[in-house]
Amino acid sequence: MTDYDLIVIGAGAVGENVADYAHKRGLTVAVVEAELVGGECSYWACMPSKALLRSSHAVAAAKRLGGAAEAVTGDVDAAAVLARRNSFTSNWDDASQVQWLESADITLIRGRAVITGEKTIEVDGTSYSGHAIALVTGSVHTLPPVPGLAEAKPWGTREGTSAQEVPESLLVIGGGVAGSELATAWAALGATVTLVARHGLLGGMEPFAGELVADGMRALGIDVRTGVNPTRVDRDEHGLVTTTFDDGTTLVTSEVLAATGRAPGTEHLGLSSVGLTDGEWLDVDDTMLVTGTDWLYAVGDVNHRALLTHQGKYQARAAGEVIAARVQGRPVHAEPWGAHVATADHAAVPQVTFTDPEVASVGLTEEQARQQGIDVRAVEYDLGSVAGSALQADGYTGRAKMVVDESRGVVVGVTFVGQDVAEMLHAATVAVVGEVPVERLWHAVPAYPTMNEIWLRLLETYGRPE
Structure with a gap:
């Protein structure tokens, strides 16, 4: 006898989807949550970060249009942006999400779960068992090992998305997606922002993506420094933060935000009781079953396949x-x-970076495809020269790239950089996931005059066989 067919540890967006899909198939399901139902995405990541960014993007877009630019007579209202952000997090109150669980007939267990043995857990002294257990505990922010940084009480990504006041000045350490987005958000809200990145911006994407985003940041007034590392951080009695860098320079700011990495949310879960290691990423097969078990599943960030909410929810549906x-x-x-x-995890993952310009990509970069031994041909095109882009914004700046597997004649990767490119990404995702032959893509006619005409220009650059 078991208490539930399935116990889900973690009630974020991914955990909610595991529970919902299993329950709809007839299982009895409980979810365990130690913090807020809705998790990181709802309160400290996807939703609040885009809410912080969207208003400034809209104003910037208006300023790039003759006729609309003349109507923009002021700056973004930071207080109104923060209030709008708060509304999307329900002021960090999860009552509505708890209500959804109740309406879906899914049991909520409040508290911190610990695995005590095969198919069993304990929550605050009470034991529960299930035919299956799904770990959906996500990932957690980590600090780089910079002397004094931890003692200076820096912002992490949670503080960076939930702060209630705009700092006068902000140092962002890290040029990945989170660092780039938050630097953009707070600069647009009025902070003087410096971003330092050891190896440039947006590593792992096509090189031009980081270059164009860095240009956009500098246009916004952000001081972007690459190849620079902090060596010491100190916060004084007045609250000011002094950071020393390996080039001998120093910088004094109101706040410092560290956005350099994530660690698995598997600490203190009791994994050692079933022969696994606490604090490690969990290895899974494509059904999200943890290697070496027939009852334990790991879904979302915790399996380290794709640290993206939408990809975690995709895994959750399958799980x-x-x-x-x-x-x-x-x-x-x-x-x-x-x-x-969850087959798409391997080579068809879509991602949007909501900087200005935006970066929207799916599948493999050219370098990744070559590393996999694919017979690659890649073509690029200036997105700003497409008629639809010119109508979208005066002086539109952007770029697009298509990576083709020549042996199969299918697209394996696409990257767009530019204003509003996020809304074009799903067509590229369908092409990559569906392995649509390049020859067939010639018959997918883009509507004129939209930015989607870039598909025709990429195909023309690629060339059509005689």
């Missing part, structure tokens, strides 16, 4: 379905692209 199938003894469809697997 919820396959857990239900296994518990009920139904057939499992674990073949590539089957109903019970």
